[in-house]
Amino acid sequence: MKYIISVLLLIVSQMTNAASAFNIKPSAELVTPILPGLKIPDATLLTKVGVKTQLSQLLKNKPTVLVVYRGGWCPFCSRQLMGLQQLAPQLQQLGLQVLAVSPEQPQELQKNTENTLYQLLSDSDLSFSQNLGLAFYLDDKTAQIYRNKLGVNFVDFDGQEKVALPVPAVFLVDTQAMVHFQYTNPNYKVRLSNDVLLSAAKQMMQDLK
Structure with missing residues (x-):
C-alpha cells in the first residue's frame, strides 16, 4: 500500500510540474527575450498561498523591477534574491x-522565509516565461541531473518528456x-549586479518624470 501511495504521489508531482510547450528554445543561447x-x-500568476493574480494589475501599482529566476533550489538564484532583499x-x-x-509551485515559494520586502510569484506552467521569450530546454545530460529538483518543469514534447527552465x-x-531596461544572460551563473540595477532604476525613474 505504501508503495502504491508513493507512486501516486510521484505521478501527481510530475503532473503538477507539467507545462505546455509553445515557445521553448532548444538551448539558453537561443532565447529571444522581450526588448x-x-x-x-x-x-495569471500564483501567489505564495496559491491565489491567482493578474500581473497587469500589479504592474499598474507602480514602476516595477521584474525578476525571473529559476527557483530557490538554485544557489545562484538564492544569492540573487538575497541581493534584492538588500537593495529593495x-x-x-x-x-x-x-x-x-x-516556475516553482507556491508551496516551494513559502520556504523562502528571508524575503520580506518584495513579492514572490509562481509561473508554475512556464507560460509566462515562454511569453517573455526566456524558456529553453535543458540538454539531456543536465536534465538528468535537474529532473528531481522541485520547481523544474517537465514538458511533453513530441511524445518525450523534456525539462525546461x-x-x-x-x-x-x-x-x-513598457520595458525600459532588460538584462538576460544564458550563463545562469552570471547575474546583474545591484550597482547596475540601481543605476538603471534611477535612470528609468528620471525618464518617467
Whole structure:
C-alpha cells in the first residue's frame, strides 16, 4: 500500500510540474527575450498561498523591477534574491516595487522565509516565461541531473518528456507594462549586479518624470 501511495504521489508531482510547450528554445543561447520598448505580456500568476493574480494589475501599482529566476533550489538564484532583499529599500525609496517570478509551485515559494520586502510569484506552467521569450530546454545530460529538483518543469514534447527552465532575467517596467531596461544572460551563473540595477532604476525613474 505504501508503495502504491508513493507512486501516486510521484505521478501527481510530475503532473503538477507539467507545462505546455509553445515557445521553448532548444538551448539558453537561443532565447529571444522581450526588448526595451516592448510591453510585458499579461499573465495569471500564483501567489505564495496559491491565489491567482493578474500581473497587469500589479504592474499598474507602480514602476516595477521584474525578476525571473529559476527557483530557490538554485544557489545562484538564492544569492540573487538575497541581493534584492538588500537593495529593495533603495528601490522602494525611488518609488519602485519588486516582483520575483519563478516556475516553482507556491508551496516551494513559502520556504523562502528571508524575503520580506518584495513579492514572490509562481509561473508554475512556464507560460509566462515562454511569453517573455526566456524558456529553453535543458540538454539531456543536465536534465538528468535537474529532473528531481522541485520547481523544474517537465514538458511533453513530441511524445518525450523534456525539462525546461527560464533563462534568469531582470526587467525594469513602467506602469503601462513598457520595458525600459532588460538584462538576460544564458550563463545562469552570471547575474546583474545591484550597482547596475540601481543605476538603471534611477535612470528609468528620471525618464518617467
